[in-house]
Amino acid sequence: MPGILPYIVRRLLWAPFVLLAVTLATFALGRFGPGDPIEVLQGQYNNPEVVERIRQERGLDDPFLNQYGRYMWDALHGELGTSSTYLGVAVEDIIFEKLWVTVQYNLLALIIIFAIGLPAGIWAALRRGTWQDPLTISVLLLFRSLPVLVTIPILQYILAIKLGWLPSGGWDEREILGLKLGIFDKRIIMPLLVLSLPGIAGVARLMRAQTLEVLDQDFVRTARAKGLQEFVVVSRHVARNALLPMTTIVGFALVGLLGGSLFVESLFGIPGIGQFVWKAVLNYDYDVMMAVTLITATAFILVNLVTDIAYGFIDPRVRLGGRGGG
Amino acid sequence: MLGALAATTAVVVGVAAALVMGGGDDNENGPAATNTPEAQTTGTPSGATSGDTLRLLGRDPITMDPACASDVDSAAYVIEIFGGLVTIDRDLKTVPDIAEAIPEPVENADGTVSYTFQVRRGVLFHNQSRQVAAEDVKYSMERALNPDTQSPIAETYLGDIVGAKEFASTGEGEVSGIQLDPAAPYKLTITIDAPKPYFLAKLTYPTAFVVDSNQTEGTSCFTNTNWQRRANGTGPFKLKEWDLGQRIVLEANSRYHLGAPLLAQVEFNLAGGSAVTMYENDEIDVTGVGLNDIERVRDPNEPLNAEFQTGPRLDIWYIGFNVEKPPFDDVKVRQAFAHAIDKDKLIGTVLKDAVVEANGILPPGMPGYNENLQGLEFDPELAKQLLSESTYGDDLPAVEIASSGRGASVGPVSEAILGMWKENLGIEVTIRQTESATFFQDLRDGDFQMFEVGWVADYVDPENFLKVKLYGESKDNESKYRNSEVDRLLEQADTEQDTAQRLALYQQAEQIIVNDVPWIPLFHDEYSVLIKPYVKDYVLPPFVIPRLRYVHIEK
Numbered sequence: 001m002p003g004i005l006p007y008i009v010r011r012l013l014w015a016p017f018v019l020l021a022v023t024l025a026t027f028a029l030g031r032f033g034p035g036d037p038i039e040v041l042q043g044q045y046n047n048p049e050v051v052e053r054i055r056q057e058r059g060l061d062d063p064f065l066n067q068y069g070r071y072m073w074d075a076l077h078g079e080l081g082t083s084s085t086y087l088g089v090a091v092e093d094i095i096f097e098k099l100w101v102t103v104q105y106n107l108l109a110l111i112i113i114f115a116i117g118l119p120a121g122i123w124a125a126l127r128r129g130t131w132q133d134p135l136t137i138s139v140l141l142l143f144r145s146l147p148v149l150v151t152i153p154i155l156q157y158i159l160a161i162k163l164g165w166l167p168s169g170g171w172d173e174r175e176i177l178g179l180k181l182g183i184f185d186k187r188i189i190m191p192l193l194v195l196s197l198p199g200i201a202g203v204a205r206l207m208r209a210q211t212l213e214v215l216d217q218d219f220v221r222t223a224r225a226k227g228l229q230e231f232v233v234v235s236r237h238v239a240r241n242a243l244l245p246m247t248t249i250v251g252f253a254l255v256g257l258l259g260g261s262l263f264v265e266s267l268f269g270i271p272g273i274g275q276f277v278w279k280a281v282l283n284y285d286y287d288v289m290m291a292v293t294l295i296t297a298t299a300f301i302l303v304n305l306v307t308d309i310a311y312g313f314i315d316p317r318v319r320l321g322g323r324g325g326g
Numbered sequence: 327m328l329g330a331l332a333a334t335t336a337v338v339v340g341v342a343a344a345l346v347m348g349g350g351d352d353n354e355n356g357p358a359a360t361n362t363p364e365a366q367t368t369g370t371p372s373g374a375t376s377g378d379t380l381r382l383l384g385r386d387p388i389t390m391d392p393a394c395a396s397d398v399d400s401a402a403y404v405i406e407i408f409g410g411l412v413t414i415d416r417d418l419k420t421v422p423d424i425a426e427a428i429p430e431p432v433e434n435a436d437g438t439v440s441y442t443f444q445v446r447r448g449v450l451f452h453n454q455s456r457q458v459a460a461e462d463v464k465y466s467m468e469r470a471l472n473p474d475t476q477s478p479i480a481e482t483y484l485g486d487i488v489g490a491k492e493f494a495s496t497g498e499g500e501v502s503g504i505q506l507d508p509a510a511p512y513k514l515t516i517t518i519d520a521p522k523p524y525f526l527a528k529l530t531y532p533t534a535f536v537v538d539s540n541q542t543e544g545t546s547c548f549t550n551t552n553w554q555r556r557a558n559g560t561g562p563f564k565l566k567e568w569d570l571g572q573r574i575v576l577e578a579n580s581r582y583h584l585g586a587p588l589l590a591q592v593e594f595n596l597a598g599g600s601a602v603t604m605y606e607n608d609e610i611d612v613t614g615v616g617l618n619d620i621e622r623v624r625d626p627n628e629p630l631n632a633e634f635q636t637g638p639r640l641d642i643w644y645i646g647f648n649v650e651k652p653p654f655d656d657v658k659v660r661q662a663f664a665h666a667i668d669k670d671k672l673i674g675t676v677l678k679d680a681v682v683e684a685n686g687i688l689p690p691g692m693p694g695y696n697e698n699l700q701g702l703e704f705d706p707e708l709a710k711q712l713l714s715e716s717t718y719g720d721d722l723p724a725v726e727i728a729s730s731g732r733g734a735s736v737g738p739v740s741e742a743i744l745g746m747w748k749e750n751l752g753i754e755v756t757i758r759q760t761e762s763a764t765f766f767q768d769l770r771d772g773d774f775q776m777f778e779v780g781w782v783a784d785y786v787d788p789e790n791f792l793k794v795k796l797y798g799e800s801k802d803n804e805s806k807y808r809n810s811e812v813d814r815l816l817e818q819a820d821t822e823q824d825t826a827q828r829l830a831l832y833q834q835a836e837q838i839i840v841n842d843v844p845w846i847p848l849f850h851d852e853y854s855v856l857i858k859p860y861v862k863d864y865v866l867p868p869f870v871i872p873r874l875r876y877v878h879i880e881k
Contacts, residue, residue, distance in 0.1 A: 034760075034761055034763040034764035034767065035761070035762070035763025035764070035767075036763075038478055039478075039763060039766070040388075040763075041388070041394065041396055041397075041478045041479070041547065047478070047481060047482060048770075050478055050481060050494075051478060053473065053495075054476045054478060057473075057476060058476070058548060082548065082549070084388070084548075085386070085388065086386070086388070086389075086551075086570050087388055087389040087391070087394065087547055087548060087551055088389075088546075088547070088548050088549050088550065088551025088552075089551060089552075089570065094570055094571075098571065152600070153600065153603070156600055156603045156607075157603070160603060160607045161603060161606050161607050164607075167607065167609060168599060168600055168603045168604050168607045168609060169599040169600065169603075169604070170595070170597065170599065170609070171572070171597060265597075265598075266598055266599075267599065267600050268599060268600075269595065269597040269598045269599025269600075269604075270597060271571040271572045271596070271597040275571070275597070275598065276571060279386065279571075283388065284763070
């Protein structure tokens with residue numbers, strides 16, 4: 001893969017422009033949108049002079065570009081501003097901690113989703129034409145369609161209140177190898193179930209469709225015609241080819257899971273980034289919103305890049321960079 | 327008093343409005359109600375064991391700095407950790423805290439009024455570094471007012487003190503109305519600009535609380551706030567742990583000068599969760615109940631019913647008119663709109679009786695609350711008649727009501743009211759829903775014809791509702807309502823020292839206001855709370871007061 005280094009460099013050169021555009025837009029939304037943290041603090045009273053004075057002292061009256069420039073300059077130096085959800089707390093002191101909580105259980109959910117979803121999809125595809133295929137697909141469709149706002153209370157009622165097997169939620173960390181981990185506690189079982197079931201369903205359905213497509217390809221017929229064992233046909237020829245498109249969704253599935261954490265975290269009482277961002281938005285916490293935007297955009301860029309590169313390795317037909325004909 | 331409840335932030339009001347007006351949501355109502363409760367408990371606990379932990383759901387405080395806290399969520403903790411000269415007891419009376427006694431106001435020749443406090447001996451900061459003296463009180467109030475502290479609310483609560491406003495804008499010198507006596511380190515005289523019977527009530531608000539200057543030097547509401555995680559106050563509980571967004575643990579201050587708490591500690595779970603489920607699963611000891619669960623817990627056959635309690639809150643939700651904008655510049659139109667609302671139906675059906683109908687302005691529990699106040703009854707015939715008698719007759723200009731809210735749908739309360747106006751008056755009112763910051767901005771600017779909004783008590787005094795919201799000159803009078811008789815009564819009440827007389831003046835003013843209809847009072851919120859049977863004396867005051875020290879657990 002000779003062209004890969006220049007390709008990566010070229011892609012990374014674009015990253016600052018993407019980040020600039022995204023942060024500028026978010027910053028503008030915050031500054032030109034209604035409300036600010038000072039008004040929030042002032043409560044139901046009306047003292048415009050005081051608000052104005054503090055706004056000036058805090059630099060919120062400076063020209064927009066000055067404010068933006070100041071923020072980005074600090075951000076480049078690792079200072080992401082101060083929160084107004086927790087007044088005065090440095091954003092970098094809080095946001096990574098929250099993010100880590102959410103990333104932990106979402107990564108675990110992602111592993112479960114693919115570990116179960118992929119084989120289930122292949123299995124269903126191979127059972128095409130039997131009663132097992134439609135049954136599997138219907139069950140999966142049901143899982144996929146159940147909103148978490150329905151599944152969570154039901155699970156809590158059964159597993160916590162009726163059976164008493166699990167706490168209704170919460171987050172308990174223990175330190176393992178210097179890392180604060182909350183995923184080795186039974187409290188995490190219900191959130192994982194809730195996150196995984198629809199994910200498994202989605203992945204399995206996609207995998208089934210991919211597998212079916214590959215099954216109809218000439219090379220599969222050829223493989224079978226050569227007299228290869230069915231297991232070899234499926235694992236070497238079918239699964240490998242069907243898996244290709246799945247690689248593209250791994251990264252985005254993770255980012256998507258992160259975005260969908262609000263309900264799970266609120267109903268299970270998990271102190272992660274989903275709840276935190278929600279609070280931040282309600283508090284006009286500009287700096288937290290900016291930091292989240294920066295982190296999310298960076299994650300997307302990296303995921304995108306890694307996916308493209310991985311794709312190149314897995315499928316030799318894909319040429320990176322698009323130059324040199326293809 | 328204080329404070330308690332004090333002030334909710336615009337956002338809290340907005341959110342609360344959205345929730346209440348929008349029908350509520352368990353999860354959101356739960357923790358809030360948990361924070362503020364009520365309860366009529368009397369008698370001294372007997373046989374209480376120390377060493378117990380009370381487990382509550384809590385909300386994240388924005389700040390633990392008394393000078394900056396203005397929202398209920400923050401105040402609920404600040405008020406347990408810190409203290410000031412005076413505090414508020416379970417009967418909502420202003421009582422001494424750090425002060426030895428409640429001083430009598432002394433009128434000076436120039437019309438100002440002085441209060442001389444004796445600071446109690448032996449009041450220790452939590453870290454036991456030193457005793458509180460008069461200079462700590464002066465320091466704390468001046469710090470709150472100092473522009474370097476950037477407190478958006480200090481002037482609101484301390485602005486009556488002579489020299490406070492000047493100091494708040496320049497930060498130079500000192501506040502002349504807070505005088506120390508060099509010969510008496512425990513004596514402090516506070517002078518305010520005019521007689522104001524509600525001034526001591528304002529001092530129960532966190533803004534006037536004592537902080538440790540060793541911690542707070544060089545800090546502001548927005549910067550260097552890390553000291554707050556080890557906040558060193560004088561209140562009944564010490565802050566043992568504050569893990570942002572996860573947990574707050576308060577530990578009993580066994581040397582608390584008004585009597586040590588009966589609990590060993592109180593744990594607040596800040597990460598949320600499904601409140602009622604957690605309660606049923608014995609993970610928390612108290613929870614608020616939202617509209618989704620309320621019918622279940624009210625059912626006498628439901629086991630939880632025995633643990634269900636309700637209590638009033640000092641607030642009001644109302645529809646306000648801008649009385650300068652047509653067609654609401656005609657009192658008959660306003661009366662017609664009021665008579666066209668069937669509050670019984672609204673509260674019974676939409677709000678499942680989880681609130682209390684409002685006839686007047688003052689909520690039950692507020693001194694001066696008038697049970698016999700004559701409200702505007704539901705009477706569609708009279709409503710139509712008033713409308714046709716108005717200067718607009720049947721030719722009403724377009725009418726729009728503004729409300730604050732998030733999301734594209736209109737709350738069920740607004741929807742029901744619009745339906746009643748259409749049905750009973752034949753008027754199609756449109757609704758403008760805006761995000762809360764914009765809403766409050768426009769409200770202050772007087773942009774709306776009509777609006778639905780709430781007001782939450784900041785201190786337990788009728789002045790906080792009637793004078794602040796409906797006095798002609800008040801800057802918080804968004805209705806632009808002005809009635810010279812009402813203004814005269816409110817001014818008179820401001821300086822009337824006889825409590826009964828004073829409350830009578832407020833009641834007179836309130837009745838005139840109700841008849842003039844600058845507002846259509848809708849309802850007062852109620853707490854709906856589940857409390858485990860082993861939790862005793864869990865007071866549910868209508869208002870944020872220090873209350874955890876009364877609680878004990880008997881298992």
